[in-house]
Structure formats: structure tokens, C-alpha cells
Amino acid sequence: MSEENLRAAADAVLARLTGDTTGTARLRTDQWRAVEALVVERRRALVVQRTGWGKSAVYFVATALLRERGEGPTVIVSPLLALMRNQVEAAERAGVRARTINSANTEEWDTVHAEVAAGEVDVLLVSPERLNNPDFRDQVLPKLAATTGLLVVDEAHCISDWGHDFRPDYRRLRTMLAELPPGVPVLATTATANARVTADVAEQLGTGGTGTDALVLRGPLERESLSLGVLRLPDAAHRLAWLDGHLHELPGSGIVYTLTVSAAEEVAAFLRQRGHTVASYTGRTENADREAAEADLLGNRVKALVATSALGMGFDKPDLGFVVHLGSPSSPIAYYQQVGRAGRGVEHAEVLLLPGPEDEAIWRYFSSLAFPPEEQVRRTLDVLASADRPLSLPALEPLVELRRSRLEMMLKVLDVDGAVRRVRGGWVSTGEPWSYDAERYAWVARQRETEQRAMKEYAATSGCRMEFLRRQLDDTEAAPCGRCDNCAGPRFGTDVDPAALEAARGELGRPGVEVEPRRMWPTGLPAIGLDLKGRVPPGEQAAPGRALGRLSDIGWGNRLRPLLEQPSQDGPVPDDVAAAVVSVLADWARGPGGWASGEEGAPARPVGVVTIGSRTRPQLIRSLGERIAAVGRIPLLGTVEYADEASDTRVPRSNSAQRLRALHGALTVSEPLAEAVAAAGGPVLLVDDVTETGWTLAVAARLLRRAGAQGVMPLVLAVRG
Structure with a gap:
């Protein structure tokens, strides 16, 4: 031809x-x-x-x-x-x-x-x-x-x-x-x-x-249809109220991006309550629900999807009219990719960034998932080399101090490098030599930090925003766009409706997150000397608990993060936090299945408070327990302490098996505490500051149940994640 x-x-x-x-x-x-x-x-x-x-x-x-x-x-x-x-x-x-x-x-x-x-x-x-x-x-x-x-x-x-x-x-x-x-x-x-x-x-x-x-x-990366802007608002409530008041002004239908799953669900719930037709779209969304949400956006049956980066590369809706970010992505290149969903088949689309104070903390969390240090990589290679069979991820977890997502990512890199191989049943060592490219990994880490600084510079720049993004992508033809808020003037003000602001504050200030108890022991514990497997016996389990909020929330998360993230000063629980915890307790008591609900089979009212010891925030946890006991008019029975030779600061923020291995034998129930919980004649509230994997609460609850507690109901300030 x-x-x-x-x-x-x-x-x-x-x-x-x-x-x-x-x-x-x-x-x-x-x-x-x-x-x-x-x-x-x-x-x-x-x-x-x-x-x-x-x-x-x-x-x-x-x-x-x-x-x-x-x-x-x-x-x-x-x-x-x-x-x-x-x-x-x-x-x-x-x-x-x-x-x-x-x-x-x-x-x-x-x-x-x-x-x-x-x-x-x-x-x-x-x-x-x-x-x-x-x-x-x-x-x-x-x-x-x-x-x-x-x-x-x-x-x-x-x-x-x-x-x-x-x-x-x-x-x-x-x-x-x-x-x-x-x-x-x-x-x-x-x-x-x-x-x-x-x-x-x-x-x-x-x-x-x-x-x-x-x-x-x-080719050049100019997007003639996009009008970029940044709106700086005082706090999360103002950002939600602004979105509530201005969402209808944005052209067509679009995407509202958040940095975390919990934020996406939180924002979508608020906007629905305020009468907007929106749906959430995250990595936790079931596949059928994702397909339905995509179809609704493509058919303009929703004003917006409130999404994480799970809705990102390649989603094709030519008439997408806007992209709003509640929180900054950690990279201007990632930001360019996400805003590129808009304006592909229309002459004008609005792109707005509403940065938040929680952004950098979230960036730090995701940075912590980078390629592990050489010592941990070598440990994994040694474990695989000495194994007589393929090891699955659950089987590896008790033997290496890495969370599952990070462990899996590392193994995939090692697989590509030829050091390990995935086979039926898990992973095996190939025996091939492998070198740790520390210089490259360090360079990549520095590059991530550079990108984060650049994202902050994007939000603060007085120059053309599109030109800034194009230069980050090494576009040699980058030039002022004439359309962004710095080139042509802002198209949106920062005003918010007082009623919307009050509603947003009410939504974000509503405390309470359910904390699911651990019911199954991790796989592979017998391999590290712990005779624990299968289901946690019902008589040793904690009951479902409550937390004031999640650290990744844009509501209580923003209030709790400075209090609980290192480095922070220990001290008595702040009055507003204590009052919110009391509100959580009241809702818990009156809610479905609560001890004051009157429902058949509801748990008995807590009869005492037990705290978990801490080497980092003992005053905070102790004072929280005291405040709860005083308000509930029940006794503070004592503290589940760390053994003298143990330190909760050495318990790794790692996978479940490694955390249990570190906790085993580290927590102790003194004889006076055991006598107190047994004599109390009912369930006790178990108070701590933060839970992440849930295993500290599970181990402490097991000890208390074995000591005679009729039930253990965890109550913490925050869920990490």
C-alpha cells in the first residue's frame, strides 16, 4: 500500500x-x-x-x-x-x-x-x-x-x-x-x-x-481550555463551605479530588447532605459502584465525583468542566496529570486548588512507604534464601519488619532486579547477586522532596500557573497562559455563606469513628514462637470501640494531628478534646447497640476505666482517663503498663505479626488491676491515645479479659490512617 x-x-x-x-x-x-x-x-x-x-x-x-x-x-x-x-x-x-x-x-x-x-x-x-x-x-x-x-x-x-x-x-x-x-x-x-x-x-x-x-x-503541554486558580481559605470548614456555595457555579460536571479515602467519603457525605448530587470514588469503592459512578459522571447525572487518585490516569470525559483539589498533591507533575482530566472537549474548564494545613503531614505519610533501608531488604532476602518452600506475604510478615504494602512493593522491585521470583505459593530467592543502589534511592527521595517544595511554590507563585506546571515538565515552549488567576485575575472570591460555614463546622466537628476489634490472629505466628493462630477466642476479644477521629480526616484529624504526631509535648488533655470524647461516649451509649439504647442484647454500661501506659504521652492518656471516669462517675481502675524491660517506643509501626511479636510479654496487668477489673462486675473502657493496627488494644483487652473483666470497650483519641 x-x-x-x-x-x-x-x-x-x-x-x-x-x-x-x-x-x-x-x-x-x-x-x-x-x-x-x-x-x-x-x-x-x-x-x-x-x-x-x-x-x-x-x-x-x-x-x-x-x-x-x-x-x-x-x-x-x-x-x-x-x-x-x-x-x-x-x-x-x-x-x-x-x-x-x-x-x-x-x-x-x-x-x-x-x-x-x-x-x-x-x-x-x-x-x-x-x-x-x-x-x-x-x-x-x-x-x-x-x-x-x-x-x-x-x-x-x-x-x-x-x-x-x-x-x-x-x-x-x-x-x-x-x-x-x-x-x-x-x-x-x-x-x-x-x-x-x-x-x-x-x-x-x-x-x-x-x-x-x-x-x-x-510536544508542547499547553492546555488552552484550562483556567487555573488557587484559593487560600482559613481552615477545612471554610473549604467545605466554599465548595458547598460555589459547586453549582462551576461549569458542567467534574471531579473534586482529596488526598485520602476518609476525606473523600467525608466531603461526599457533607455535599450530599447539602443537596448536591455527588458520589465518592476511592480505592475502597467496590468495582460495581466504581463503574456506576463513572457512568453517572459520563452521563452528567452527578455534579461531581469526590475522588482520590484512584480516579486518575486516562479517565476520558471530553466535556469535564472542572477539577477542584481539596488539598495539594505532593507533585506538580501529578497535579498536571489530574487536572488534565478537564477541558479536553470544551473551550473552557475551571481548575482550582484549595490547599490545606494537613497536606504536608499526608505527604510525609506516603513518603514513609518508600523503598526500605538495606538492612530490611537484606533480611528479607536472607529469609527467602533459607526457606525450603515459597513464602507468601502473610508467611513473610512475621519474619520481616515491613508493612504488607511496602513489603509487596519491595519484592516486586527485587523480582524485576532478578533477586527473587514470584511463583505459585509465594516468593522464592533466585540466589542471584544483588546490590542495594543507595545512591539512586537517596536521589529519588530527594527528588520527592523537591517536588513537594515545588507544589508549595505553585500555590504561592505570583507568576503564571500553567507556565509553572509546564516548566516542571521541562516543556521548552512554556509561556504565560493569559487565563489563570495570576494572568487574568481571580474568577472566584473566598467568600462563604455563614449558614454553609456553620453546617460545615457541624459536620467536621461531629466526633466519633467506630474502631473494629481484631478477631483473627495473623498468619505465621507459630514460626516466631507465638502459639497463636486462627480466631481470637470470643472471651478474649475486645468489643467494637470508638475513636474521636482519624488523623487523615480534614475535621478532627486537623485538630488531633498536632496533639499526637511526634514531636509533640505531653500534657493534660485539652478541654475541647475532652468534651468531644464525652460527646462520643454519649452517642455511643444512645446509638444502635449502645448500652443506653434499650435494645435487647446491648452491652452493659461500663463500670470502670483502664488506661494504657505510655512513655511518650503519659499525662495525656492519664488525664483523659481521669476526665472520662469523673464524667461517667465510675472509677479509674488502673493502667495496663509496659514491663520494665519493654518500651512502647520500641514497638515497631510495622506489619501485624511484627507488632504482635513486640507486644507479646511487653504489656502487663498488675495484680491490683486484675483484682479491680474482676471485682468491677461489668465491662471496662480501655483508653489510649492512638490506634493504627489495633493490636495494642487487642493484646491489652486479652490480658484484661483473662484477668476477669466481663468486657473491654476501647476508646481512643485517634485512628492513624
Whole structure:
């Protein structure tokens, strides 16, 4: 086929994809250059272009042309379910048959594999996590690599640990790239890669000895439709009240981003109470509910989704009219990616950032999940090397001091580096030598800190905001946009309606979070000498408890964080906090299942207070226990202390098994306390400052129940997380 005929065929596919019936649809110059490189030259290409530029058009047009030439199916590695659903719909418009393999459709995997083998699928979308599933990696992936006609790596910045959204599973692509037969084209696409990330991804695309450098097509990142602004408001209540009063003024429907799951749920609940049609969308949202929320936003049946970054890359709603952030992401590059959801198919979209005082504390928490120190990595490698069988994550947890999410991330990196391998039943050591690249990890950590400073500078700058973001992405064509609040003047004031402010304060000031008790011991405790397994006996369990708030909340979290996060000064419980705890107790007593509810089977009224000892905040916890006892007119029975040779400061903030290992034998119930709780003749309130894993409360409750307490009802100031 001549170049002219091929270009005409490509534009015809584009017309089907876009629904153009006028015959005027034509690929942009760089779009055609990418298609030509893939279809004619069989090259590897990296396309770094702004959101809405049409990167998906490149791979769907290339797929259609390659399939017409008899090539195998296109394999697209795509990171998010929302993105996959958008891509499947787009493929159908282009006349391309697309199927997916991801965590939400496991029951369809066998059927999809059979359809691929029969040549009935033009595009197979897989999540990066599938690439290291043992069965998929060993049985399906080699066949795909041998038969694929085009490999597409969407959101390719995830390959690079220099990037803002590094995902270890993406590094598995190195193996697939190396195993592709000669002449199989590869396309990587992203809208959020600075110069360093672009160079890193382009270098990795060269894997496989093709002898040809990857073609890099990088364009300007201006978004002419976006009007950026920042609103500084005094506190979380003012931010909620502002959103309540101005949400209806924002064009069309949009997204309200929050930094945490609890904040998303909190904000969505408040806005619904105030009469707005919104839904929450987070990593905790069930898949069916996510799909329904996406459909409602696409169909403009909701004004906004209140979402975490779970609704991020690739979600395609061309007429999305606004993006509001309640809290700053930790990276201006991540921020550019998220606001890029708006204004793709409309002339004007509003983008507003409402930073909060809790932002930096949340950044610090997520920074704590970075790659572990060498000592912990070596410990994990030694454990795997000495094991006589594969070890699952639950089996590894008792043996290494890492939380599960961090442990899994580390193992994936080690897998890519060849030091470990995931097999059926867990993880094994390969015995291959491995070096800890301390310099690189330290550089990445410094880069994260640089990005956080840049995000604060974005919020404070008096210059053009779009130019600032484009420069963060090393866009050499960055220039003043003429539209942002600094270029053209603010479009929104900081005024809030007094009634909305009062309602917001009431919502954020409403105390009380349920604390679920631990009912099952972690797996693998016998391996570290603890004869605990299965279900915690009912007679040794704590009852469901209460907390004043979560540290990640934008309401009580903002009040409690300075009181409870290190470094903080110990002292008596503040009056407002004590009063709020009393309110939690009152609601607990009168609420469903409460001891004052009158319901059949409700627990008896607490007859005493027991505190948990602390080396860091003894005055705070002791005074809280005293205040509760005085208000409830019940005795303060005593304290569950740490043994002289133990220190609660040495109990690791690690996984459940390691925390239990440290707690075992560390907490003690004195003989006088045991006699007091046994004689009390009813349940006791167990008071502490913070709970994270729930195991300190569980161990203390077990000791008290064994000492004769008829029930243990935990009451803490805050839940961490």
C-alpha cells in the first residue's frame, strides 16, 4: 500500500473513532508520524503529549492498519480499570474488538484467552499486575510476546522510578520487550514525563537489541481550555463551605479530588447532605459502584465525583468542566496529570486548588512507604534464601519488619532486579547477586522532596500557573497562559455563606469513628514462637470501640494531628478534646447497640476505666482517663503498663505479626488491676491515645479479659490512617 493510500486508510479509522461523518478527520502531523513509525518502519516510539492530544488514536489506528496486514493482536498495558473501560469503548467506535484481563473480570479470563488464541480479538488490555502473576507470566505472556502485532505501554511514566507514579509491576515490561520477536513495533505514551523520565523510558524501550533508538515525539503541554486558580481559605470548614456555595457555579460536571479515602467519603457525605448530587470514588469503592459512578459522571447525572487518585490516569470525559483539589498533591507533575482530566472537549474548564494545613503531614505519610533501608531488604532476602518452600506475604510478615504494602512493593522491585521470583505459593530467592543502589534511592527521595517544595511554590507563585506546571515538565515552549488567576485575575472570591460555614463546622466537628476489634490472629505466628493462630477466642476479644477521629480526616484529624504526631509535648488533655470524647461516649451509649439504647442484647454500661501506659504521652492518656471516669462517675481502675524491660517506643509501626511479636510479654496487668477489673462486675473502657493496627488494644483487652473483666470497650483519641 502506498503512503498516500495508507494515510487515507488511517484517516478513515480516525473518522470511525471520533464519529466524524464529514470526511474531514485527519491525523495530526505527529500522530501520523507515530503511526507511520509503527506500521511502516516497525519502530519503537515514545509519545509525550498533553492530555487530550489523541495518543489513544495513534494506537487504535495503528492496530487497525496492522490487523489489516495480518499481524497479531495489539497488547495494551493499562494501569487503571477506569482507563481500560474508556479504551474498550473507544476501540469499539474504531471497529476494533477489544477485551481485558484484570482483577475485576477473573471469571472471564479463560474465555478471553481462548478468543485471543482463535484470532477473535484485535486488542487485549492487561493490567501491569498481570505481568508478574505466575500463571500469566509463564503460560500466557510467552505466547502473547510471540504473536503480538503491537505492544502499547500506556501511562509509560510508571516505568520510571524517577517519575511521580512509579509502579514496580511496570518494570516487568523489560522482560516482555526483550522477548518480542524482531520487527514488532512498540508504542509508549504519557502526558506526564519530564526530561529525565522521558530519557529513562526511551532507554528502556531500547531493550531487546533492536539496534534502533526509540523515536521520541514530544510536544508542547499547553492546555488552552484550562483556567487555573488557587484559593487560600482559613481552615477545612471554610473549604467545605466554599465548595458547598460555589459547586453549582462551576461549569458542567467534574471531579473534586482529596488526598485520602476518609476525606473523600467525608466531603461526599457533607455535599450530599447539602443537596448536591455527588458520589465518592476511592480505592475502597467496590468495582460495581466504581463503574456506576463513572457512568453517572459520563452521563452528567452527578455534579461531581469526590475522588482520590484512584480516579486518575486516562479517565476520558471530553466535556469535564472542572477539577477542584481539596488539598495539594505532593507533585506538580501529578497535579498536571489530574487536572488534565478537564477541558479536553470544551473551550473552557475551571481548575482550582484549595490547599490545606494537613497536606504536608499526608505527604510525609506516603513518603514513609518508600523503598526500605538495606538492612530490611537484606533480611528479607536472607529469609527467602533459607526457606525450603515459597513464602507468601502473610508467611513473610512475621519474619520481616515491613508493612504488607511496602513489603509487596519491595519484592516486586527485587523480582524485576532478578533477586527473587514470584511463583505459585509465594516468593522464592533466585540466589542471584544483588546490590542495594543507595545512591539512586537517596536521589529519588530527594527528588520527592523537591517536588513537594515545588507544589508549595505553585500555590504561592505570583507568576503564571500553567507556565509553572509546564516548566516542571521541562516543556521548552512554556509561556504565560493569559487565563489563570495570576494572568487574568481571580474568577472566584473566598467568600462563604455563614449558614454553609456553620453546617460545615457541624459536620467536621461531629466526633466519633467506630474502631473494629481484631478477631483473627495473623498468619505465621507459630514460626516466631507465638502459639497463636486462627480466631481470637470470643472471651478474649475486645468489643467494637470508638475513636474521636482519624488523623487523615480534614475535621478532627486537623485538630488531633498536632496533639499526637511526634514531636509533640505531653500534657493534660485539652478541654475541647475532652468534651468531644464525652460527646462520643454519649452517642455511643444512645446509638444502635449502645448500652443506653434499650435494645435487647446491648452491652452493659461500663463500670470502670483502664488506661494504657505510655512513655511518650503519659499525662495525656492519664488525664483523659481521669476526665472520662469523673464524667461517667465510675472509677479509674488502673493502667495496663509496659514491663520494665519493654518500651512502647520500641514497638515497631510495622506489619501485624511484627507488632504482635513486640507486644507479646511487653504489656502487663498488675495484680491490683486484675483484682479491680474482676471485682468491677461489668465491662471496662480501655483508653489510649492512638490506634493504627489495633493490636495494642487487642493484646491489652486479652490480658484484661483473662484477668476477669466481663468486657473491654476501647476508646481512643485517634485512628492513624
